Amino acid sequence: MxxxxxxxxxxxxxxxxxxxxxxxxxxxxxxxxxxxxxxxxxxxxxxxxxxxxxxxxxxxxxxxxxxxxxxxxxxxxxxxxxxxxxxxxxxxxxxxxxxxxxxxxxxxxxxxxxxxxxxxxxxxxxxxxxxxxxxxxxxxxxxxxxxxxxxxxxLAPMSDEDAVRLFTERAVAAWPAFGSEAGAPVRELCRRLDGIPLALELAAGRLPSLTVEQVLHRLDDRFRLLTGGTRGAPARHQTLRTAIGWSHELCTPQERLLWARLSVFAGPFDLEAAEYVCGGPDLPADRVLDVLGELVAQSVVAREADPAGPRFRVLDTVAAYGAEWLEALGDAHRVRRRHRDWYMGLATWCELDWFGPRQAEVAACAESALPNLRVALEVCLETPGEAHLAQHLAGTLWFYWVGCGRLAEGRHWLDRSLSPASDHEEARLKALRVLGYVAILQGDQTAALRALHECGERAALSGNALAAAYTTHRTGCLALLSDDMPRAEELLGRALGAYRELGELNSQVLMGQVELAITRVFQGDLESAVALCEDVREVCEERGERWTRAYALYVLAYAAWTRGDHVAARGLLDECVAIDHAFHDLVGLVLAVELLALVTASEGDPAEAAMLQGAAGAMWEKVGPPLFGSAYFSAPRTLCEQRAVEALGAERFAGHLAEGGRLSLDEAVARALAGRGRRGAGEPVGGRARRGGRWVPGMRKPAGSPTRKGGETAG
Incomplete structure (x- = not known):
């Protein structure tokens, strides 16, 4: 035998x-x-x-x-x-x-x-x-x-590396002139096809007639495009449609219905979202769990771990098949609106919960939901008369755009949502003030002024005191980053007074108090700045708020360094860096690393200070103009560079700076947080007399440094 x-x-x-x-x-x-x-x-x-x-x-x-x-x-x-x-x-x-x-x-x-x-x-x-x-x-x-x-x-779809290898092998076999390059179009094609080997092989079979770019362009109709499997392959593998359709045939009517409705999701989603969005005629919400479990068992839906908790996912190729059925059922419009409504509600919950102990959970939830939030925003913008919903949603997500390192994407959606005219004043005011906030942090003063000017005028005409307070607040931020400290101090103080009268208290209000403290510390009023930030820190501890707390720690560290207390400054900055990195807040992170570089130089380690400055420079490329183009914010960097060059020489300094610039974000953070254990006390750099972190008579000031009465400036 x-x-x-x-x-x-x-x-x-x-x-x-x-x-x-x-x-x-x-x-x-x-x-x-x-x-x-x-x-x-x-x-x-x-x-x-x-x-x-x-x-x-x-x-x-x-x-x-x-x-x-x-x-x-x-x-x-x-x-x-x-x-x-x-x-x-x-x-x-x-x-x-x-x-x-x-x-x-x-x-x-x-x-x-x-x-x-x-x-x-x-x-x-x-x-x-x-x-x-x-x-x-x-x-x-x-x-x-x-x-x-x-x-x-x-068995999950192939990894990116294996998918590219498989496609390349099949492509060369089908069209020897293809070569073996794995450029961006090939990687994008493999991603769009979910790393499914059958789909990759069928796509490679089209290369004698189409380029990779042309295949990508035609993927919206992937089931018509991806046909013609190799001779001898099972019939169910001759086309992508029959491969996916075979699974569809094995489903019960309710499973097919849920499959169709799940096609509106993009990326991971949780059970509650599926129950709300997909429940309805012929499929009660309380039946969704059982039917979803059967689709998981049949590998139509995947269950996966996610930082935000257990999630489900439908591959794009599987979803595309379900979307065709949803259109055929005539139910697409209703289900897409329910999907939009769910994610608008989720964003509202997240905004409210951001100011509290679940801040990290909110950040993870928003990150997980991002693909579906994008779909919801698109639905709002594509539906006539619903631009105000896009404005409300884009404005509601301010905490994610600003607090979780998504400034560029936030700017994209805010700009798009504000382009159409809208009669819903409240939604437009919210989007305008958030656009002003995002543009300020990006260093785009022109766009910030334009948005805040419109917001202020509309708030005055409509009598919206809260929108007016936020406009005053953001205008004060703009003055702060423009180095107009007296005006920034006046506007921020006025905004905080308005918030108190209106009973408004949240992370943005506390951030306004931190920003007021920054104006004070830059003008040398350390006592007032520390008092303001200690108050913020106390409220944050009571509420469980961590994001604004990190900025308060930054100001307290600045004050500690100015007083010459390097140990306290480093301890505060260590916590600040850890929080900002956890939230992916690049603005807060890069400011902390900049100041940490100066503390490191003050501790007597100019080479490590140069490394940290190089790492910070790479971060600014992802944020906007370095240190917002502000002489006040730039003063620590300028002083740090001056001290490090004095100790190392220009050539060695440049070498360490370049080495730091090559660090990844995670490597830079790890290096910053490991700094205390790596350095000793050391002698002051350059051997000159220092009095804490302040300028002393006879010390050369960096070009463009702001001055105070008597010719001194803090830090």
Missing amino acids: RRSNLPAELDGFVGRAAERAELDGLLARFRLVTVVGVGGVGKSRLALRAARAAQNRYCDGAWLVELAHLRDPGLVEHAVVEALGLADGTSRPPREVLADHLADRRLLLVLDGFEHLVDVCAELVRRLLRSAPGLVVLAAGRRPLRLHGEAVLP
């Missing part, structure tokens, strides 16, 4: 090293292992490779049973008998023949494409495993058999 009926491998592509190793390990430990995944993801290929690699461990070999072509459940046992090459002319049932044959054999049985016959296959496997102790079953399908002792290996 032959020891195997496994087909020869038709291609040389290996890939999926981690998955192959995991599957091999499972086969060594379990008697039933099932590889599950969406259509075209490579389940059969992986199972066959694993069987080939493991067959020598089984003295009676490895045997493949292909079930995808069967439609009659009564033929499953006959198919297994036939695959094993058993000849039995008696009237015994095939199940008895199999049990007798396998009873004393050590054998690997591979069942491929069983999902449409899952109940019959599960019962057969259960009986065979019970009667044949040497039998190991490796199954490959779109859902598990759900038997006791079954080990399930969910």
Whole structure:
């Protein structure tokens, strides 16, 4: 008797090293292992490779049973008998023949494409495993058999690297002139096709007629484009539509309905979102959980871990198939509006909860929801008469744009939402004041002034005192970054007074108090600045607020350095850097690293100070004009550079600066936070007399440094 009926491998592509190793390990430990995944993801290929690699461990070999072509459940046992090459002319049932044959054999049985016959296959496997102790079953399908002792290996789409390798190999085979380059269009194509091997191979097959860019352009109709699989491939793998459609055929009517409605989601979503958006006619919200569970079991929907909690995801290719059905059902408009309403509500909840102990959770939630928030914004902008909803949503997300390092994207949506005219004054005022805030932090004073001017005029005409207070506040910020300290102090003080009268208290209000403290510390009034920030720190501790707290710590560190207390300054900045990095707030982070570089130079380590300055310079490239173009904010950098150059010389300083500029963001943060343990006390740099961090008579001031009465300036 032959020891195997496994087909020869038709291609040389290996890939999926981690998955192959995991599957091999499972086969060594379990008697039933099932590889599950969406259509075209490579389940059969992986199972066959694993069987080939493991067959020598089984003295009676490895045997493949292909079930995808069967439609009659009564033929499953006959198919297994036939695959094993058993000849039995008696009237015994095939199940008895199999049990007798396998009873004393050590054998690997591979069942491929069983999902449409899952109940019959599960019962057969259960009986065979019970009667044949040497039998190991490796199954490959779109859902598990759900038997006791079954080990399930969910097969995700290919990694970016493997997807590019596979596409490139298939592309060269189909069109030798393609070459082997893996440029941006190839990477984008692999991403758009979700790393699904079948889709990548079908796309590569189009290269004799189309360029990669042309294939990308036509992906909106991917099911018409991706056809024509290789000869000899299973019928269900001849086109992408049939591969995904095969899963669709196996679904119940309610599963198909949920699949269609889930197509409106982009990226990860949680159960509550699915219940709200997809519940409705023919599918009550309280049934969504059970139906969703079945789609997960069939690999139509993936469940994944997320910093914001458990989430579900539908691959773009699977969603595209569902979207066609949603349009055919005539339900697309209703479901998309429910999706928009859910994410508008989510954004509102997040804004309210930002000022409190769940701030980190809110940041993670917004990050996870970003793809769906983008969809919601697009729906608002594409629907006539709903620009005000886009303005409200883009303005509500201020905490994410500003607090989580998304200034550029926030600016994009705010600009787009404000382009159409709108009669909804409240929404427009909110978007305008947030646009002014974002533009200020980007260093775009012209856009900031334009937005704040319109906001102020509209607030005055409509009698909106709160919008007027925010306008005054942001105008004060603009004066602060423009080095007009007296005006900044006056406007910020006026805004804080208005907030008190209106009973407004949130992270933005506290930030206004920190900004007022900055005007004071820059003018040398350390006592007042420290008092303001200690008050902010106390409120933040009571509320559990961390984002604004980090900025208060920055000002307190500035004051500590100015007094010559480097230990306190470093401790405050360490906490500041850690918080800002956790929130991905690049503005707060780069300011803290700039000041930390000066503290490091003051501690006697000019080389490390130059490294940190280089890292900060790289960060500014992602934020806007370095130190906002402000002489006050630039003073620590200028002084730090002066001290480091004095100690190192211009050439060595430049070398360390460049080295710091090559650090990744995470590396720069790790280096900054490790600084205290790496440095000793050291002598003051340059050997000159220093009095704390202040300028002393006879010390050369950096060009452009602001001055105070008597010719001194703080820091």
